[in-house]
Amino acid sequence: MxxxxxxxxxxxxxxxxxxxxxxxxxxxxxxxxxxxxxxxxxxxxxxxxxxxxxxxxxxxPFSGYLFDREREKAVDKEQSDWHGKSITVLVIDAEVLAACKEGWPAHYPFYSWLLGYLNKFPPKGVFIDVILSQSKGQDAAKPKKPNKPECIDETVKPGPHKTLEDSDFNDFKNGVMRLTSHGIPVFLAARRTTENTLTTNPDLDSDHDLKNLRRVGIEFSAHSVDRLAWTYPLVYPKDESASKQTQSTEQTAHAMPEQPGTSEGDCPRSAAFAIFKDVYSGKLDVPCDRAAFMSVTWPLDTAAYGLRWRESMDEEREERHGFWPRVDSGDDDEEMYCTSSEDQIRLLLRAEARAFLRPLSRPLCVHYRTIHASRLPKQMGDGLNVGAPKDTELSDPELSDAFRGRFVMIGTSFAYSNDLVLSPLQDRIPGVFLHAAALDNLLSDHSDLEDVEAWExxxxxxxxxxxxxxxxxxxxxxxxxxxxxxxxxxxxxxxxxxxxxxxxxxxxxxxxxxxxxxxxxxxxxxxxxxxxxxxxxxxxxxxxxxxxxxxxxxxxxxxxxxxxxxxxxxxxxxxxxxxxxxxx
Known part of the structure; x- marks a missing residue:
């Protein structure tokens, strides 16, 4: 019991x-x-x-794959419309600076030389992702002949917008004004001041003609944990400028009180957002009462002519070359820093394998067609180049296909610089590609902030x-x-x-x-x-x-x-x- x-x-x-x-x-x-x-x-x-x-x-990788598939469908429906949305990146590499015997930052004649090709093959628009901080170097009124880089052809006869007696600065100005006179918008990278205006340098900002060019913001903050570029700013409101201002007092002393896009009720725009609004008449409206960011989807597909970086001799390379099995074998050029393929499924598998374990694969190559300035012919004639170009130089038909009717972004391509971003697919790449990816995202038929905003x-x-x-x-x-x-x-x-x-x-x-x-x-x-x-x-x-x-x-x-x-x-x-x- x-x-x-x-x-x-x-x-x-x-x-x-x-x-x-x-x-x-x-x-x-x-x-x-x-x-x-x-x-x-x-x-x-x-x-x-x-x-x-x-x-x-x-x-x-899956987001990039779906992004590319949706774009392919849109391109098939509107082939002619999407040609104008194509983006070409023109990168300034160390090789071209050495060939021109230029230092860094480069002088105005160097940019005049680059703009000469864009005037010859008119693009849809131009964005210079380099803050032109150098001064004129000499007064424009003095007829003294400036020192030209060796990559400039001294035998070319002066055109209607330039004379050999012009200063370096006027030479550059004429190249820019020739683009704008043909309806080609030019955007200049600029810094923000404490007054929340965008400035380049006193010479550019005080020039009557050049001050009307659109200045765009290039400030960007990577994610605090993995340092990857997941988001991209759209506008820069004034109430947040003080906490993010990191520029020197010398730059802010020459701030212009009025800049395009900073009128009452407006605020500075980022490069991609300004291009989207001004060039493509984007209907996306973003209020300026707070900072706004968009989520960035990095395309998976790789460009046939991409970034020509060689693999770095670092610890990751040593680990990868001693690792088996690898999923990126069989490329035409095993010495490249990246892996590429025409098969998107193969790219998807390689990107996913690298996300799981880095030594399994190299990063993917960039998505956007890339022209290295070192491959431009050093001497540019008025017509077609005489004779066959060198193996490392691009022909006029190739340059025409890369520039004409496309939006061109000019940036730097130095392996060790502070203008680098980390992409979840391409790893470390020049910062100009982030602007290209952001613009590409905005061009994918987004007309509402809710479609792209990176909210928490x-x-x-x-x-x-x-x-x-x-x-x-x-x-x-x-x-x-x-x-x-x-x-x-x-x-x-x-x-x-x-x-x-x-x-x-x-x-x-x-x-x-x-x-x-x-x-x-x-x-x-x-x-x-x-x-x-x-x-x-x-x-x-x-x-x-x-x-x-x-x-x-x-x-x-x-x-x-x-x-x-x-x-x-x-x-x-x-x-x-x-x-x-x-x-x-």
Whole structure:
């Protein structure tokens, strides 16, 4: 009787076993809820987690692949329209400076030489991603002949807009004005002052003709955790200029009070956004009462004529060359810093392999056609070049195809400079390619800020954003429910398999050790497989979020938190504690 009574009391005090379906339902729902809650709390307390950045890197190749596919469909429908949206990058490399016996920063005659090619093959527009900080060097009124770089052809007869007696500065000015006189807009990279105006240098800003050129902002801040270029600024409001101002007092002393795009009710625009509005008449409206950033999707496809960098002799190269297997073998030029292919699926696999483990592959080559200034013919005639060009030089037909009717961005291409950005696909590349990628994103039929803005999770958000987050949360719940159910089924099958082998229960018997080893292997395998499945599901959710115009870092952060909760099974333990139950 006493034993029976104790058993009854014991059963009354024991935790009841939860129903299978409702236990799984509550566990999956708790994983999603905890993921959203932690995504709100962690950024404000601990900063962005590396888990979210890792998820975003895994999704970046797929986002680039889908971006390219959508563009291909648009190009097929409107072939002529998309020709004008093509971007060519003209990079100033160390080789051309050496050939011209120029230092850095280069002098005005060097830029006059570059602009000569653009005047010969008129582009749709020009952006000079170099802050021209040098002074005139001499007064324009003096007829003294300036020192010309050796890459300039002294035998060329002066055209209608230039004389050999002009100063270096006037030579450059004439080259710019010749472009603008033919309706070709020219954009100059500029610095922001404490008054939130954009300036280049006193000579350019005080010149009556050149002061009307559009100055554009090039300030950019990489992500604080992985330093990758995930976002791009659109406008620079005045109320944030003081905290971000890093320019010297010498530059701010010559600030012009009036600059294009900084009138009342307006504010400085970034390079890509200004080009999108002024050249392509973009309808995207961005208020200037706060800083606005866009999410950047880096295209996956590689250019046939891209950045001609050689592989650096660094630690990563040594690690990669001693690593097997590699997925980027078989390229025509194994000495290139990057890998390229005409097969986008192959590029997708290589980019994904590198995101998983860097030594598996080199970064992808750049997406935009790149012309190195060192490959321009040193002496430019009025007509076609006489004779065959050198092997390293481009012919007039090639230059015409690269420049004419396309938007040209001029930047630097020095392997070791401060004008470099980190792309999730191309790794370290010149900063001018970030402006190209941002403009490319804006040209993809975006007419609403909600389509491109890189916003963060906040309790005070528009209803539309809450609806998107909750909808993604509902879809995420279904996915977690399925994953949790499969994990439970697999564990149940293994438990039955283990229970049937009664000879495994005798302690310290050889069979007991075998059972322990099999159980440990099963748990490790289940942990690894479940992580892979959760990460794959997370990548799919990021791509779905991108289709709903939810910034990928927002989705990645929620998923990173939710996956951590589910993978470590915190949700199961917490749900059991809340309901005072245990899973069957």
């Amino acid at each position: 006493a034993t029976q009574k104790e058993e009854e009391q014991g059963h009354k005090g024991a935790k009841h076993e939860g129903g299978g379906f409702w236990h799984l339902f509550g566990r999956a729902a708790l994983s999603v809820v905890l993921g959203i809650v932690l995504a709100f709390l962690l950024p404000t307390r601990f900063g962005e987690e590396m888990g979210a950045q890792t998820m975003a890197r895994y999704a970046a 999770l906040k309790f005070k958000m528009p209803v539309t954003r809450w609806v998107k987050i909750l909808l993604l949360g509902g879809i995420g719940f279904i996915g977690f429910f399925i994953i949790v159910s499969i994990k439970k089924k697999v564990r149940k099958v293994f438990a039955e398999f283990h229970h049937e082998r009664t000879h495994w229960r005798k302690r310290f018997h050889p069979h007991w050790w075998v059972a322990k080893s099999i159980t440990a292997s099963f748990n490790i395998a289940l942990l690894a497989i479940s992580l892979a499945v959760l990460v794959s599901f997370g990548v799919a959710m990021i791509l779905l979020g991108a289709g709903m115009h939810v910034p990928f870092l927002v989705v990645a952060h929620i998923l990173a938190c939710a996956i951590a909760v589910e993978w470590l099974e915190w949700s199961e333990h917490l749900f059991n504690w809340i309901t005072d139950s245990k899973e069957k």
